[in-house]
Amino acid sequence: MTRRPATPSTTPETSQAACCDPTVDLLARSSEEAALVRRAAFTHLRRGRPAPEATLAEDTGLPVEAVRAALTELVAVGTATVVDRDVVAAGGLSVVPAAHRLRLPGVDLWTWCAFDAIGIPAALGVDALAITQCPVCGTALEVALPQGKPPADSPLVGWLPERPCANVQEDFCPEANLFCGRDHLERWRGEANDPAGRAYSLAGLAAQGQQVWAEMREAAEHHPGQAGRTIL
Numbered sequence: 001m002t003r004r005p006a007t008p009s010t011t012p013e014t015s016q017a018a019c020c021d022p023t024v025d026l027l028a029r030s031s032e033e034a035a036l037v038r039r040a041a042f043t044h045l046r047r048g049r050p051a052p053e054a055t056l057a058e059d060t061g062l063p064v065e066a067v068r069a070a071l072t073e074l075v076a077v078g079t080a081t082v083v084d085r086d087v088v089a090a091g092g093l094s095v096v097p098a099a100h101r102l103r104l105p106g107v108d109l110w111t112w113c114a115f116d117a118i119g120i121p122a123a124l125g126v127d128a129l130a131i132t133q134c135p136v137c138g139t140a141l142e143v144a145l146p147q148g149k150p151p152a153d154s155p156l157v158g159w160l161p162e163r164p165c166a167n168v169q170e171d172f173c174p175e176a177n178l179f180c181g182r183d184h185l186e187r188w189r190g191e192a193n194d195p196a197g198r199a200y201s202l203a204g205l206a207a208q209g210q211q212v213w214a215e216m217r218e219a220a221e222h223h224p225g226q227a228g229r230t231i232l
């Protein structure tokens, strides 16, 4: 597999052909069962419910042992969190408290990265409110995403790290933040010794998210009435 070289840049991108989320690489290397189980878990999590192993077996048609093996695989690369045989987080979306918050129609959730909080509603095309904070000044940042679309004129800027990633939650998420503005992003980059990565406008993050979580939108479309526009 060819990895894109890390090319630090300060230029916000509104769209980009390549996808910089390492989850894509990690999932490309994971088994078909792991991808199935992750997708099935996500459809429960986005409605605010943990996904028990046994339910995932029913959903996917896999034996419980195969679901368990798939979950072991996902947990090892940080793309799922399992507590007492329940998946409580997968694909960035969590039903237990995590660093960032995401309000989807009828349900309050958490996400591992600020990127998840923008990218997931963008991919699903649902109304959402992303709630995070600038890592430099601590200012609370709220982004309303009607039908998954972020505002076009926001000064907020996101950062997506581009470095080797063996575990999404440990290697990628801690740096995938949203900043109150360009000056605080630049201050953080200076203090962090200029880490590899790329700055994105909210629209750029949404475009990346649509690629990263495209499979989740497809999964939702198999259940008409559960996606689409809903009052928060």
Ligand SMILES: [Zn+2]
Binding pocket: 134, 135, 136, 137, 138, 139, 179, 180, 181, 184
């Ligand atoms: Zn700030």
